[in-house]
Amino acid sequence: MTNPTLDAYQQIFGMACLVGRSSGYKGTAIELQLQLQYDLSFYLNNVPPVTVMGQTSPSVADSSVTPVLGSWNLVWGPALLEENNDGVADNAVFVAQCDAVAFPGGPVMPAYVVAIAATNPDSLYDWEAEDFSVSQVVNWSTYNPSDFSPSGYNGTDPYISLGTATGVSNLLKLTTASSAAAPGTTLEQFLSSVQPAVDTAVIFCGHSLAGALSPTLALYLTEQKTLKAFDLTLVYPTAGATPGETHFASLFNSTFPVLPSGWEPQSLPYQSWNTMHWNNLDVVPHAWQKQDLQQIANLYGHSPNFGTAATLSVLQSLAMLDSSRSGAVYTRIQNSSLSGTLQHSDGGSAISVPPQSLKDYVEQLFIQHVEMYSGIPADSSNPEVTGLILPQPLPKPAYPKLVPGVSSVTKAELIERIVSQIIGWISSHALSALKPVLEA
Structure with missing residues (x-):
C-alpha cells in the first residue's frame, strides 16, 4: 500500500476526531457505545460487528478512508462513560493499531494510538466535574486514580487540577462492553498485556478536555x-486547557522531550510530539494560565454591545478567580500556537466580529475550537478553509445510520447548550461569591 496522504501527526489527530464523534449523539450508554463502534467501522479495520445494524463480521475500512488515513485496526474499545444516565457521553476512548507508520523525521514503525474524546458540549458533567473544576488541586506525587481527594497546595510537589484528576480516573475505570474489541478489560489491563513487535510506539492523543487528559x-x-513493553511513548494533545501547575508542567516536559533522540525536526507548525498544539484564537486553551485568561473576553474584539461585553468580562474575571483560588500557578506543558483566522459566517449565517451577542462569541468559539483544526468545507457562499492540522475533515459515510434508540445532535443545539452552560456557570459562581455578603 502507498503512503496515506496524511502524515503521522495528522493521522493521530484524525483518531482524536473520530473518538470525538461520541459527542454528536444522545442515547443510553450501551446505545452510544454501539453507535461510536458502528461509526468507527467505516474508518478502521477489525471493528467487531454491531449486530443490531446488520453487521455480521469485523469491519474493513471504507476504500475512501485508507488512502487518506492509512490502514488502522481497532484493538480495544470503544469504551464510554455516561455518568448521570442523562443520554450523553461524558468520556470516551479507544485504541487503534497500525503495522507501519512513517514518522516524519523518524523511522517507519508499528504504533498503537490511545484516542480520548473531547468535551461533550452537551454534558453538564464534563463542564462541571472535569473542565471547570480547577479551584482545587490534587497532589500528583500521591495521586491514586481510584481513591483521591483535593489537598492544599504546598508549593513544591507537582499538582493537577481536580477536574483533570477526575477525568483520568474516569478513563482508567472504564471497562469494555461485551460487544467491543478486547471485551471485559480496562485500558490499563489492555496496555499492560500487549506484546508489541520490536520498536513499537504508543501514542496518546485528544482534543479539548482530552488535550489535558492525554498528557496526564x-x-x-x-x-x-x-x-514498558513499548519502545517509545508519544503524546499529541490539541486545544487543551492547562492540566496542572508549574512543577507538573516541568515533570511532563522532562519526561517527554519534544523530539525523540535521533529524529529530525520538522518545519510545519503542527509537527512536534509531546507538545500541546493550540489555535491562538481558541478560547479553551487560554484556560487556566493567568496571562492567557486575561485575553478571553476580547479575543474576538471588544463587543460594542454593553450586555455582551459585561457578560464576557464577568466570565473572564470568574475564570481568573477560579484559577488562582488554590494558590497553584497553572502553567502550560510545552506547547506551540497555531495561527487561526476569524470567521465571519457559519454555513450561510453571519457572525458579527467583534461579537454583538454571546451567541456570536460562542459561534466563533465553536469554529475556532473545533472546525479550524480540521478544516471547513466550502459552501454556497464561502470558500473552503484549510485546517490548522487536517486540510479538510476526514471522509464521511455517504449514508450515515443511527443505532436504534440513538438521536443525533445538531451543531445549533450544541452551540445553544454552550451558551446556556456559560450563563449557568457565571450565575452559580456569582451567587457563590455574593453568598457571604448576603448572609452578613
Whole structure:
C-alpha cells in the first residue's frame, strides 16, 4: 500500500476526531457505545460487528478512508462513560493499531494510538466535574486514580487540577462492553498485556478536555510502568486547557522531550510530539494560565454591545478567580500556537466580529475550537478553509445510520447548550461569591 496522504501527526489527530464523534449523539450508554463502534467501522479495520445494524463480521475500512488515513485496526474499545444516565457521553476512548507508520523525521514503525474524546458540549458533567473544576488541586506525587481527594497546595510537589484528576480516573475505570474489541478489560489491563513487535510506539492523543487528559494519562501510565513493553511513548494533545501547575508542567516536559533522540525536526507548525498544539484564537486553551485568561473576553474584539461585553468580562474575571483560588500557578506543558483566522459566517449565517451577542462569541468559539483544526468545507457562499492540522475533515459515510434508540445532535443545539452552560456557570459562581455578603 502507498503512503496515506496524511502524515503521522495528522493521522493521530484524525483518531482524536473520530473518538470525538461520541459527542454528536444522545442515547443510553450501551446505545452510544454501539453507535461510536458502528461509526468507527467505516474508518478502521477489525471493528467487531454491531449486530443490531446488520453487521455480521469485523469491519474493513471504507476504500475512501485508507488512502487518506492509512490502514488502522481497532484493538480495544470503544469504551464510554455516561455518568448521570442523562443520554450523553461524558468520556470516551479507544485504541487503534497500525503495522507501519512513517514518522516524519523518524523511522517507519508499528504504533498503537490511545484516542480520548473531547468535551461533550452537551454534558453538564464534563463542564462541571472535569473542565471547570480547577479551584482545587490534587497532589500528583500521591495521586491514586481510584481513591483521591483535593489537598492544599504546598508549593513544591507537582499538582493537577481536580477536574483533570477526575477525568483520568474516569478513563482508567472504564471497562469494555461485551460487544467491543478486547471485551471485559480496562485500558490499563489492555496496555499492560500487549506484546508489541520490536520498536513499537504508543501514542496518546485528544482534543479539548482530552488535550489535558492525554498528557496526564500518558505520564501516569509511564510512571506506573504500564507501557514498558513499548519502545517509545508519544503524546499529541490539541486545544487543551492547562492540566496542572508549574512543577507538573516541568515533570511532563522532562519526561517527554519534544523530539525523540535521533529524529529530525520538522518545519510545519503542527509537527512536534509531546507538545500541546493550540489555535491562538481558541478560547479553551487560554484556560487556566493567568496571562492567557486575561485575553478571553476580547479575543474576538471588544463587543460594542454593553450586555455582551459585561457578560464576557464577568466570565473572564470568574475564570481568573477560579484559577488562582488554590494558590497553584497553572502553567502550560510545552506547547506551540497555531495561527487561526476569524470567521465571519457559519454555513450561510453571519457572525458579527467583534461579537454583538454571546451567541456570536460562542459561534466563533465553536469554529475556532473545533472546525479550524480540521478544516471547513466550502459552501454556497464561502470558500473552503484549510485546517490548522487536517486540510479538510476526514471522509464521511455517504449514508450515515443511527443505532436504534440513538438521536443525533445538531451543531445549533450544541452551540445553544454552550451558551446556556456559560450563563449557568457565571450565575452559580456569582451567587457563590455574593453568598457571604448576603448572609452578613
